[in-house]
Amino acid sequence: MARGRSQGSKRPSMFEVARLAGVSHQTVSRVINHSPDVSDATRAKVQAAIEELDYRPSNSARALASSRSRTIGLVAGGVNYFGPVSSITSIESIARDHGLFMSVMMVDESNCAQADFEQLCENFLQQNVDAFIFLTPTDAMFEAACKAQVSQPRVIVTSTHGALRADEVLGRSPDSSRLAFTGIDQWGAVQEVARLLALRGHRTALYMAGPSGWRDATTRLDSWRQAAKKYRIRTAVVRSQTWQARESYALMNHLIDERGMTGRALPSAVVTANDNQAVGAARALHEHGLRIPQDISIVGFDDIPTVDNMYPPLTTVRPRFADLGAATMRQVLALMNQGEQAHFPTTHHGVGLIGTDVVLRSSLGHAVRH
Structure with missing residues (x-):
């Protein structure tokens, strides 16, 4: 006692x-x-x-x-969206379990100049942080994180595809032993979505891509294009300027109206780059009297809260954010010589990747003939 x-x-x-x-x-x-x-x-x-x-x-x-502050500096972009917030939550929880303090600064991922990023790092250096974690959803943030003038170990959480690849950075880094990259296997997730569509007889699909400059959007779109070719799915691609449901709702309405005027059939499935887009697209389909999945199937990405209660419940990709947080912190500790490196089931373009699960719900059915 x-x-x-x-x-x-x-x-x-x-x-x-x-x-x-x-x-x-x-x-x-x-x-x-x-x-x-x-x-x-x-x-x-x-x-x-x-x-x-x-x-x-x-x-x-x-x-x-x-001789350590036991503080990790985390710079994060994309904090208005489910994926980055889930990653931060998981990383902070794992850090706490190891007796580490997480100091977090959030930035505008779309407007992060190198000078701004360096100032953030300088603020952290004044706290005597032991290491850095950078969540970099956009090309601008990723490049700034790679170029940051810091000597402490850093782990960059990112996607595999974009304007600059992680393995290119590692190849020219003067001290790659203090740098690591982690992420979610989004490429493999989209390949699995395409395979499931093909198994259910879908031969036409609309892919709704995310905004340009976002590495998640680029990775998912590049993977979809390859997978559609592999599984012989004829695909049209529309690109959103945002991740928001209101834009996907407008895009879906436009497509339905256009197909109605020209007499062209709608695709048998809609695949969206995130769940917000799926929500907007589903609303447009419902308002035009199109049934999901009897008339058209729909698949999202992220498994955000409430999509299991959509009508019908949404088939989507569930990233393993808890595993990503654990692996990221393990990489930080390894770079600080406080443990072994994380084991990743897949590594692509220099990024250690954590897997995903496709959650099958009733929004994905078998293809119907139009």
Whole structure:
């Protein structure tokens, strides 16, 4: 049972923990900082003393003892969208489990100049951060993160395709041992979507792409084009300027009206680059009296909350964001010489990739003849 402290009493020190455990204060410090150079028996004694005294180490004391701040600087773009927010949540949770503090700065991913990015990094350096994590959904952010003038280890969370590839950056980096890339296997996810459509007899499909400059959008579109050719799906592509449902609603309305005037048949399926787009497209289809999936199927990407309660529930891709957070933090710790590197089932263009799951719901049916 912990001795505890009365309100206003003096906080127990590391030296008191060492005295109670019968070890040196350096040993207590090693236990607190998760050093492997402590036997299991000694570690158990120290932990028991910590619990009995209700000792809580301060970050400043740990930093002095270990020459580390135990703080990770995270610069994130795309925080208005489900994917980046889910990634941040997962990364922060894993960092906390390792006794690390996450300092987060959010930026406008579409308007992030190199000078702005360098200033963000300088703000973090004043906090003496031990490493950086950069969530870079756009080409502009990705290039800025790769060029950032920092010597600390950095892990860049990104997509595999865009204006600049990760393996190109690694190939010309003077110290690639302090740089790593992680992401979601979006290429493989779209390939699986196309395969499932082909199995259900779909030979025509509309693909609604995301905004140019977004690496997710580029990766998914490039994969779709290859997969459509592979599975002999005749495809038309429309590109949104945003990820928003209101734009996909307008685009879908325009397509339906155009096909109605020309007498051309609608495709048997609509594949969207994210779930917001699927919501807008589905609304337009419903308002024109088209049934999903009896008349036309629809598939999204991200598995955002509530799409399982759409009418009908949406078939979509579910990225494994929790696994991405764990792998990203493991890469950070490995670059800091505090553990082994993460194992990735797939690596593409220099990016270690975490898998996805296609969640089959009733919005995807078998193809119908128009």
